[in-house]
Amino acid sequence: MTEQDQFDSLMAIAKRPPIIMTHGKGARLVDQHGKEYLDFIQGWAVNTFGHSPEIVVDALTRQANSLINPSPAFYNGPALDLATKLSKNSCFDRVFFTNSGAEANEGAIKLARKWGCKYRGGAYEIVTMENSFHGRTLATMSASGKPQWKELFEPKVPGFLKVPLNDIDAVDAVVTEKTAAVMLEPIFGEAGVIPASECFLKELRKLTRERGVLLILDEVQTGMGRTGKLFAYEQSGVEPDIMTLGKGIGAGVPLAAVLAKEEVSCFDPGDQGGTYNGNPLMAAVGCAVLDALIEPQFLERVREHGDYLALRLEELARRHGLGTVQGRGLLLALDLKYEIAEAVVERARDWGLLLNAPRPTLLRFMPALNVSKKDIDEMIGILDGVLSVETFSR
Structure with missing residues (x-):
């Protein structure tokens, strides 16, 4: 049985890329080919502490x-x-x-x-x-x-x-x-x-x-x-x-x-x-x-890292002439101003970054609540590269 036969056994209720996720730890997911992804979707804000904590x-x-x-x-x-x-x-x-x-x-x-x-x-x-x-x-x-x-x-x-x-x-x-x-x-x-x-x-x-x-x-x-x-x-x-x-x-x-x-x-x-x-x-x-x-300082760190993520996204938006950053804590969105969100998500995935596009002009960020500033910086670096590709230049 081919991978496509396996894919076809599931009802087509979502647009899924031809990738099978096999394992993950923390902020990382790995597919059947061994490719690693930095995950800023985390099951749509589900994985509170990342993968397999x-x-x-x-x-x-x-x-x-x-x-x-x-x-x-x-x-x-x-x-x-x-x-x-x-x-x-x-x-x-x-x-x-x-x-x-x-x-x-x-x-x-x-x-x-x-x-x-x-x-x-x-x-x-x-x-x-x-x-x-x-x-x-x-x-x-x-x-x-x-x-x-x-x-x-x-x-x-x-x-x-x-x-x-x-x-x-x-x-x-x-x-x-x-x-x-x-x-x-x-x-x-x-x-x-x-x-x-x-x-x-x-x-x-x-x-x-x-x-x-x-x-x-x-x-x-x-x-x-x-x-x-x-x-x-x-x-x-x-x-x-x-x-x-x-x-x-x-x-x-x-x-x-x-x-x-x-x-x-x-x-x-x-x-x-x-x-x-x-x-x-x-x-x-x-x-x-x-x-x-409810451990001391945990939610304080969520607020701190949420502010840091918002700051880095705002810097990115200014650099690329994008729109506003909205949301709170570690539930944020970036307005791309143009209907390129799905294409950005696909290109980012090719580069090893998982993002979500709830609207044609928006990216949504839902990392694990224990996401590190290092992971945020890495995400910003990849997204910066994606947005710098000529395809996405305005």
Whole structure:
């Protein structure tokens, strides 16, 4: 069987280069030909400590030797420990574990609708933002404001009203007695690393409280230290009623969570569940990840290295006449000003650098949270060379 036959055995759900990644360590990935890549994608902000970090390998090994999955009909130690740690380090009281960020957002939508049914006269509508991204289940695609999905998989789940980001008047205009919640990402990742303004988040919190509806923050990409705080909501001083986590909480393994205030946690037995949700194997990793993130100075280093990455990208932008750098911490984007992002990604990959282009004119940078300044400098050097190629000169 040829490599192409193997490639053809998978459904074509993404544009993948003809490369098979075989192993990785830290900031490096290696393909089947032995070629090494400096990885500034890290599974789309998933690999908190890079590839195959000891902290994850050790947690998996220890837990696999004792208990992998007793079924969600029973408590298990790692899930209880992780839920307790998350509650103690956040403003939330209750935790429900899932396997992916999309599943967590689906759970948040269900919880908000259950709350609206019980406490707001059957309210079920959720206000979301244009260009937002909440996952690929049918409900989370319906909640998302991604323009390319407008006609996809119709009919979608009803009850989601879209408004522009950072427009409090637009939110106010669509909130009615049918509204259960407002849901948004603190920083729009797939839309191009676009932050919700601190002013907007504060106004939104005030509005939702005055109108008696819930505020849900999707922190699947921004949570677990990505923006320099454990959770991005801390940077605005706005406490949501429900928050979702994913990606970084598992540092590469399938783990996500819904966190909620006590007064919102209204699921009854049987309303929500999942065969693998909160299994001890994944929860043990989550405990190890959270313990590492709250170590003294770790998040301070994330902020320091995020500032350094932004500085180096701004220098690069000035040198090549590019646009602005946006984002926070180690979730940043560079505006190329021209629709060359995909070509830059391909050329960079040829040169041993892995980058992401969420938009035709944008590059997104999502390195491991323990990325070194040396790796940042190396990345900038490769990207500088790529942008200096005549093909990309303006």
